[in-house]
Amino acid sequence: MLYGEHSTDALMHITQRPELVFERGEGSWLHDHQGKSYLDFVQGWAVNCLGHCPPEIVGALTAQAGKLINPSPAFYNAPMIELADLLCANSCFDRVFFANTGAEANEGAIKLARKWGQLHRQGAYEIVTFDHSFHGRTLATMSASGKAGWDRLFAPQVEGFPKAIYNDIGSVEALIGPNTVAVMLEPVQGEGGVIPAEVEFLRALRRLTEARGILLIVDEVQTGVGRTGKLFAYQHAGIEPDIMTLGKGIGGGVPLAALLAREAVCCFVPGDQGGTYNGNPLMTAVGVAVLRRILAPGFLDEVERLAAYLSERLRELAARHHLVGERGSGLLRALILDDERGPELVRRALQLAPQGLLLNSPRPNLLRFMPALNVSLAEIDLMIAHLDALLAR
Template identity: 40%
Template sequence: MCKNNIMKTYNRFDVCFERGIGTKVYSTDGKEYIDFVSGIATNCLGHSNPAIIETIKNQSSKLIHISNYYWNTPSINLATKLCKNSHHEKAFFCSTGTEAVEAALKLARKYGKMHGTSNKNKIIYMNNSFHGRTLGALAVTGQKKYQENFTPLMNRVINVNFNDITSIKEIFDKEVCGVILEPIQGEGGIIPAKIDYLKEIRTLCDKFNALLIFDEVQCGIGRLGSLFAYEQFNVVPDVVCMAKGLGGGFPIGAVITNKKASIFVPGDHGTTFGGNPLSCAVAYTVLTELIDGGIIASIHKKSNYLINKLKKLKEKHSLIKDIRGMGLLIGFSIDTDTKHFMNKCFEEGLLVVSAGENVIRLLPPLNVSFKEIDEALTILEKVLAKDF
């Protein structure tokens, strides 16, 4: 099998997967792996979920794609379900999380022009954040390693220290049109925002008439134990960006806005594949399974179970230094090279992914069973017992 024609944008494990079911995936040589990466928090219902498969079959036999010059029923249904279960009233559909962020940034810039002078176009973002790899999203990603080869980036963006209210108060003024942040920094190391910090930023945005944007691409769609991450912090943003788990593995992104931020008009923004009938039908099924199927309601119990098991492992193995996260977005810092640790897990049949400098992320499907959690932790303990 020749792999030379794929551009090397990732350092991939030496494996080729061909099928999966639930939490398990199988390589071309027949080896079984427990998947606690879930496409990086994307396969929220696991692999080959029957409801998703049935929806794909049914909708693909009717209508896969049609231009956004026309309405389609699945997109209307999905927008209704998202808005009915949130504090927001409008939805814009795209294909990825980065696209959702790009739409949010444009909303903030337009809002500034509508409600201030020509200079009301500053966007504040957080150190250690990650919002995507397109030039706009990259400009508000607070990690130089992702930015340095692509400068100059979009201007009038200002980074501040995450969870440091003093640093943002010092620079917040009437020229700010928006603030973007992750309620939990995922790629940055599973760092939750402090509730009081988010409340203070909400107050600042209201005082200076700026949009508050939450990037929930990784931490939203049930992963924290509520449909939206902001519900765990009791702070309602003006704009929510989402993707990943929304499609359960099928590509879709979305932005939802409150009345204040619902300012796009025809010609302001668009996307060819956003809102297509197939992706929207799948996302509607995912939300139905998560909300009406009771999966979200089970997250807290599973989270407590997983965290308590990790705490016991920490007591036995000094390699674990810290346990962090919420819901089923869990990380633990380790006193060794994360790449080496991931390779050892991979060799034993467990897929995990790193975050930040020294954190291992555990991102199981949201419908993971307690038995499957135990299976993963048995492998994890075996790896921790190795000589590092």
């Protein structure tokens, strides 16, 4: 595809992209190179928690870019310190390591758990993860993931990730042995089909890991920073994990992630962990702006109100078209279809005229919805109307 004087052929082919180029975005809307507008209910896979180009992020980037961009992670900088302090003050964790992607944060969590196992569990290194889980695209995080076929894609895998059955505490207990150092899970399996962990399962998991003297790691790359209606999804169960990872929403659209841990688990020594861009002030200034907006009085209450409304409208849609139903947590929801037409609905939604609709189908039998956390009721209604018409066809 030609775009002006340039060809898209210069880009490595890693996904099937439609022949359009997005040039501008604001809030829940994107605009392509031909002037067509699209209502965005994907938001970069739950990345743009405040929508496209929110003034908080634009202002933070502009102000910080004129002061300091990257002095090196070997030195402190002001936004890094402020964001770490905000995260710890509003969670059960004591220390933060900043990274660039959720996969990098999860890789750091794996390393931290294994280092802790060397020091406290006679070299234990296995981390129990779950079928259908998704933790990233590095070799270790792909090995930790339970996505079908990934065990052969870049074989051999990194060893040490036995897979349990999600929401089945007995399957977890059966896998714990002398080499086990941790259990790692997503509070909602996003790529796996928007499947929430049951509250009692999370509580049982915390009791089990404490009784066995191993760590509990929550991967909140997709669920963290308000997505489920609380600042972090683990808070719904009233538990305190040992390690948490964040990505996506913490940066509101820029590359920022975080690894958080309780003091007793923080066993890295200089040289164990690092990264050229990690904790740079340009990105952490954005993180501060995002977190302050999410923590503003009433913001999370509004997320819960919007989530309840989206859930209700999806249930109405399911009943009207005789679909299976809907599920999810907060503004991370799925409509479960009665067949495998999800990818086709995504394609046809994109082609709607005069305005397109961006949807996502992580599994062929469902659609996933990840709107901005400040999406409007009118925008939810418009999405439902478009989807209603598509399903009627």
